[in-house]
Amino acid sequence: MREVAIAAYATTKFSRKSDRSLFELACEPCSNILRRHDITKEDIDAVIFSSCSFEQYSSSIISDMLGLSPKISHRTDNLCNSGTSAIVSAFSYISCGLCESALVVGAEMINTTGHRLTWDVSRGEYGLPVHWAALFAKAHMRKYGTTEEQMANISVRNHLNAAKNPDALFTKPVAIDEVLNSRKIVPPIKLLDCSSICNGSSAILLVSGEKARKIDNPIWIRGIGQRTNCASFSKIAGDLTSIIATRQAAADAYRMAAIEPSSLDVSELHDAFTILEILSYEDLNFANKGEGGKFVNNATMSVNPRGGILGCGHPIGATGVAQTAEIAMQLDGKAGLRQVKGCKTGLVQNLAAAGTSATILILGTD
Amino acid sequence: MREVAIAAYATTKFSRKSDRSLFELACEPCSNILRRHDITKEDIDAVIFSSCSFEQYSSSIISDMLGLSPKISHRTDNLCNSGTSAIVSAFSYISCGLCESALVVGAEMINTTGHRLTWDVSRGEYGLPVHWAALFAKAHMRKYGTTEEQMANISVRNHLNAAKNPDALFTKPVAIDEVLNSRKIVPPIKLLDCSSICNGSSAILLVSGEKARKIDNPIWIRGIGQRTNCASFSKIAGDLTSIIATRQAAADAYRMAAIEPSSLDVSELHDAFTILEILSYEDLNFANKGEGGKFVNNATMSVNPRGGILGCGHPIGATGVAQTAEIAMQLDGKAGLRQVKGCKTGLVQNLAAAGTSATILILGTD
Structure with a gap:
């Protein structure tokens, strides 16, 4: 397996309003990469576009x-x-070996996604993501005594991080009481337990090992794990306190990277809802089973330094690229106000649809 | 580069009417593959879905x-x-090395595609595919003396082949006069110069070399070439008598497979319109430049034995998979009435949108 590294990354400001088209939005971080890095256009062997929009022939x-x-x-x-x-x-x-480089760009408009998955009849009345978030939360609270305050702590920490990120949708810290008193959506999930769909775009340039060795500080993709267990909520787990796809993908990624979770310095987790970050601590073996709720205040690594999905917003097709761009920037030592000091190994967790599928990436410096 | 082979293939009947959903249609050839080949479900490491439908989370x-x-x-x-x-x-x-096997399934419903690419303002009034087919045809006729009869011959040959293919949309041969007298769409393109959008689904199972060597007669993917030159019609070629993306992709595929076009026994070409097959003869170096019109009656290999897109119909996202399944079936010696005798090396050409992008695959037996 030939080695692959991230040579460049760029992310736009995430927003709820935009006067640009999806395609203009997608081009912005790509143009930044093409401008910044002495890469000639002839060097780009592949362009892969990530989006849930209905546009055809978009790449x-x-x-x-x-x-x-x-x-x-x-x-x-x-x-x-x-x-x-x-x-x-x-x-x-x-x-x-089919390519020496590939530009990956994710972009989404606030109005291009979010319709219900009508196929999945197993959800019954649970047609919206917030419904299954509430089920996960109730199950974890009942079995392990996880509290609404612990979930609220996730929102507080991620909003605080986002306040140091000029590209984030949310730019102000929130207090724990604000989270706990925010509008109830589906108890125990409240408004500030939920991420927000938005416009946004992010791009990264991947290159072969040979090309990477000619640049300063390439960020290597050391581990990859993916799993799709199902499309329907009813099959994702036995007791709703774990996301099996994360566990399986993480096992493959840790094995490929030949590291233990304790080696990680920084991670971007898929906190579309606060409860998901608690499940992730456990499913990624950052915390023991049942102890995810306590981990937020006892973390042994920096989690979601850009503000996560809760703080940054969730431009669906762009999110996984933006998460990866953040870890690359952290490992590159160029994250400005939110730089995690001395980080060398990082993890990205990206989920879909009630945790029915998961991707884990492990990145590292030389 | 680890070797990869096609271990199984299946294609549904293509039709204009269907009482099944897109997902039911997509599952049909997959179920045939899973049933026929003693492959356990645990063996399937990847499922890649090809479609232009608006369904989300479809794979x-x-x-x-x-x-x-x-x-x-x-x-x-x-x-x-x-x-x-x-x-x-x-x-x-x-x-x-991330996977040992991958199931690729393409499926399309007749009503899921076909809207105009509104972004491409360079097309001016030429918003529909038939408009650019007419421009290609006029340019080739003017420069090389290609005739409407030569184009009609393509339609006659591909409909004749389709009559031997029980899965084809069109099941009856057409005479050259029927083609020439069919309704004028955009002169010189007539109704029977055009392919027809339809419902259809096709699947292939790819496996690693190690797995392939345990099965009978694996069909190896020997060469791959791809090129996307642009999205807009105005940039595709200098004089509209050639599709540059095909030329560039073919050069890469021939090089990777280390063969000359003269080694090919059979091919599936992207005959969405009759003129495209004539251009392909030249762009793939089957015929000299300008002599594509004569090649149909002097072909040195079997072209479009399943009936091509003209005879089989065009379920957009399924077409490239069905073309590849046909060449695999031919090389596997299991094509029944339409079997090309003794074929060992075959080519697939798949295009999009006025030839702005092209894929060439070269398949071979052991």
């Missing part, structure tokens, strides 16, 4: 707007897990 | 319906060139 349109003529170009779509799915595709094209 | 839904829990699963979308884009993704996952 070709973006390539054309950027003046690129890639060998490989298509769109990848896998709901909230689209971004890292596109990254794993790009990794494979380079690792197998 | 997970199909995996769930089939009872599969793949590591990697997502949708790939690249208009008419979706199917082979998905195959190249699957090839890469296996070749780089």
